Amino acid sequence: MIEKKIAGYNVLCNEQGYLTEPDQWNKEIGLELAAEEGINITDKHWEVLEYLRNQHKQEVAITIRKVGKSGIVDIKEFYQLFPDGPLKKASKIAGIPKPVSCI
């Protein structure tokens, strides 16, 4: 575990940059993490991030299929919002652990 300063906050993350304590997350951190991934956050991005954080809080295993059925985005949009590995990227920006699902 590494202690890192993101957007002025001290947070704990793993060596791949995923926050290990989702409660340490806030929107400013999300913005900076998104910028690191080259993503300009829109309202739609926030909606997806909130959804992922809620799912994580409820201890639901997150999959692309679930995101596609969330009613927030379809799978195509999800790939457009977070290009090149949407579930991983979105989880990282949302401050939740890296998804372990293969689907």
Added chain:
Amino acid sequence: MENAKNKPVKKMMLILSKATIENVYACFILANGARMEGIESEIFFTFFGLEAIQLKKLNNLHVATVGNPAMHLPTMLGGLPGMEAIATKMMKSEMEKLDIPPVEEFLEILSASGTKLWACKLAMDMFKIKEEDLINDLDGVLTVGGFYERAEGEGTHLLFI
């Protein structure tokens, strides 16, 4: 491993030649998993693999209960009527628990994720399958040469299933 780091997998070209459900799912999960990692992926459906994209057949694919030692089922029992259907039903219910979608939905997910889906021209001619028999999400019909052309570039891997 330093060398491997500099040469990441960029594209997976999967060839699906079988229609048993375990092979179809292996192929789909590899293709989808690639997209989830930011890797391009394409599937070439050939021979029996074409069943997985035929509208009339794709929802009725089965697991093989005969000639499949991993079923741990005596061959004679595996051949009994209805055995494949039972084994398939069990497998499908286990997959649903893991949020693995049915074949039709999986194809839609793959297409939406940017996986290219190609049908093999020669196999279509052989089985007398027309393009209208195949799913709408199909990206087209290709010859082997056409498929290899699409595999051009560094970091492409081909996989035969």
